[in-house]
Amino acid sequence: AAPILEVRDLRVHFPIRAGILRRTVGWVRAVDGVSLDLGAGQTLALVGESGCGKSTAARAILQLIPPTGGSVRYQGQELVGLDYRRLRPFRKELQIIFQDPAAAMNPRMLVGDTVGEGLKALGIVPNRAERLSRVAKLLEQVGLDQSALNRYPHEFSGGQRQRICIARALALEPKVLICDEPTSALDVSVQAQIINLLRDLQARLGLAYLLITHDFAVVSYLADAVAVMYLGQIVEYGPVSAILEAPRHPYTRALLAAVPQIDPQGRRPVLRLVGELPSPQSPPSGCRFHPRCPEAAARCRHEAPPAVRLGAGHWVQCHLAAGEGVIDRE
Numbered sequence: 653a654a655p656i657l658e659v660r661d662l663r664v665h666f667p668i669r670a671g672i673l674r675r676t677v678g679w680v681r682a683v684d685g686v687s688l689d690l691g692a693g694q695t696l697a698l699v700g701e702s703g704c705g706k707s708t709a710a711r712a713i714l715q716l717i718p719p720t721g722g723s724v725r726y727q728g729q730e731l732v733g734l735d736y737r738r739l740r741p742f743r744k745e746l747q748i749i750f751q752d753p754a755a756a757m758n759p760r761m762l763v764g765d766t767v768g769e770g771l772k773a774l775g776i777v778p779n780r781a782e783r784l785s786r787v788a789k790l791l792e793q794v795g796l797d798q799s800a801l802n803r804y805p806h807e808f809s810g811g812q813r814q815r816i817c818i819a820r821a822l823a824l825e826p827k828v829l830i831c832d833e834p835t836s837a838l839d840v841s842v843q844a845q846i847i848n849l850l851r852d853l854q855a856r857l858g859l860a861y862l863l864i865t866h867d868f869a870v871v872s873y874l875a876d877a878v879a880v881m882y883l884g885q886i887v888e889y890g891p892v893s894a895i896l897e898a899p900r901h902p903y904t905r906a907l908l909a910a911v912p913q914i915d916p917q918g919r920r921p922v923l924r925l926v927g928e929l930p931s932p933q934s935p936p937s938g939c940r941f942h943p944r945c946p947e948a949a950a951r952c953r954h955e956a957p958p959a960v961r962l963g964a965g966h967w968v969q970c971h972l973a974a975g976e977g978v979i980d981r982e
């Protein structure tokens with residue numbers, strides 16, 4: 653089946669301005685050539701350290717930030733370059749939930765109105781009483797009862813507020829839900845409940861998730877495929893089993909080595925991530941990971957690595973893998 657969402661060579665470059673004239677003196681390449689496919693009803697995890705461009709990529713996919721270049725196709729339809737009016741019908745198809753559910757809600761708005769906001773704004777259910785009865789059903793879907801309708805966000809726990817945000821996103825019956833670190837602001841005991849809820853909703857509604865996270869426990873539980881992002885680029889991409897069991901990029905291995913439960917036998921060499929994430933304003937030459945890579949060779953400093961296809965949708969961008977697979981593109 654064709655992917656519901658196809659992203660090709662997506663770029664988001666922000667100008668750096670300086671001086672009284674605010675002249676552009678450089679560019680931050682926050683997202684620098686990202687390509688991914690999300691299948692209907694599937695979960696693709698986008699993983700990487702904070703600051704690697706994951707959230708910016710997500711916002712650019714939703715056209716909340718205008719991409720500098722590249723293509724985002726939803727069900728075959730190009731979204732990049734559409735004006736506000738032409739984008740409107742797609743707004744409800746692609747929804748997003750954020751890390752901090754409290755910040756995503758108006759504290760002075762009743763939960764019933766918050767969840768129904770999109771239904772009102774898009775004129776789908778103009779009558780408030782009808783809207784609230786629709787909202788009551790949505791709340792039930794996320795495990796909250798009707799009494800939530802007439803309460804304010806602050807009366808709920810963090811986990812309950814995330815449920816409210818999920819209900820609000822579902823109100824528009826999207827096919828794609830972008831989940832930006834959906835559990836990382838929550839207590840550990842609550843995280844599993846939200847993950848389970850997301851899994852149940854996917855099974856029931858056939859939603860596709862683009863799951864932004866740095867938590868491999870969440871990845872192993874929810875994801876079908878994984879894209880590993882480093883300094884604005886995807887460095888490894890593949891089915892979740894390949895990424896968790898046979899990661900090939902030194903960066904993916906380093907991320908996984910930091911998660912003890914993923915590799916209890918410690919079979920993989922433990923690579924420690926040393927150094928800070930370099931600035932996307934002046935990314936390192938050659939392989940962008942070379943200043944932190946324990947396996948870097950001389951060529952890594954000046955030659956960008958090719959994309960190497962290792963098999964069954966698994967590919968990696970690293971010189972070391974060049975002899976092990978088919979070189980897809982230089």
Ligand code: SF4
Nearest residue numbers: 939942945952970971
């Ligand atoms: Fe490390 Fe070189 Fe591979 Fe980059 S290309 S990840 S520096 S081995």
Ligand code: MG
Nearest residue numbers: 702703706707
């Ligand atoms: Mg983020």
